[in-house]
Amino acid sequence: MNCTKCKTKAVIDLPRHNSAFCKVCFTEFVHQQVARAIKSERMFSPQDRILVAVSGGKDSLALWQILLHMGYRADALYVDLGIPGYSAGSRSKVEQFAEAVAGPLGARLTVHTVTEQEGAGIQDLAHLVHRPTCSACGTIKRYQFNRAAVENEYDVMATGHNLDD
Numbered sequence: 374m375n376c377t378k379c380k381t382k383a384v385i386d387l388p389r390h391n392s393a394f395c396k397v398c399f400t401e402f403v404h405q406q407v408a409r410a411i412k413s414e415r416m417f418s419p420q421d422r423i424l425v426a427v428s429g430g431k432d433s434l435a436l437w438q439i440l441l442h443m444g445y446r447a448d449a450l451y452v453d454l455g456i457p458g459y460s461a462g463s464r465s466k467v468e469q470f471a472e473a474v475a476g477p478l479g480a481r482l483t484v485h486t487v488t489e490q491e492g493a494g495i496q497d498l499a500h501l502v503h504r505p506t507c508s509a510c511g512t513i514k515r516y517q518f519n520r521a522a523v524e525n526e527y528d529v530m531a532t533g534h535n536l537d538d
Contacts, residue, residue, distance in 0.1 A: 423447040455487055
């Protein structure tokens with residue numbers, strides 16, 4: 374399979390777009406898709422301060438990097454949920470990314486730790502409110518994101534989701 378754009382060997386097939394891309398053309402395609410969405414939905418302008426909610430996954434970190442490379446003023450917030458076997462690894466990925474990629478572009482990473490901010494870990498909080506952990510987690514993360522955006526006077530809160538979210 375060859376790249377739809379440059380005809381070299383493709384590394385990804387996107388049936389939804391009836392296209393396949395090499396690495397370079399795929400990166401360009403994703404950047405164009407983000408720029409088109411920002412413009413068509415009038416999401417924000419280059420003058421706006423953006424806070425990107427990052428999880429350590431590829432979707433949110435890619436969004437942060439793309440916004441920075443497009444010239445937006447984008448900082449990030451990571452919410453450490455204190456989940457054993459998960460939070461330490463995802464936090465490490467975010468911090469490494471911030472140091473290697475975002476920091477040199479002038480962006481800042483803020484880390485909120487649920488146990489410090491809320492006085493208990495996510496599993497304890499879920500038990501207290503009689504909700505499944507995932508439900509409590511989503512609510513607490515949204516609260517942390519919105520609070521940080523308002524307190525630090527960001528104009529926009531951005532999240533990176535995939536089509537399954």
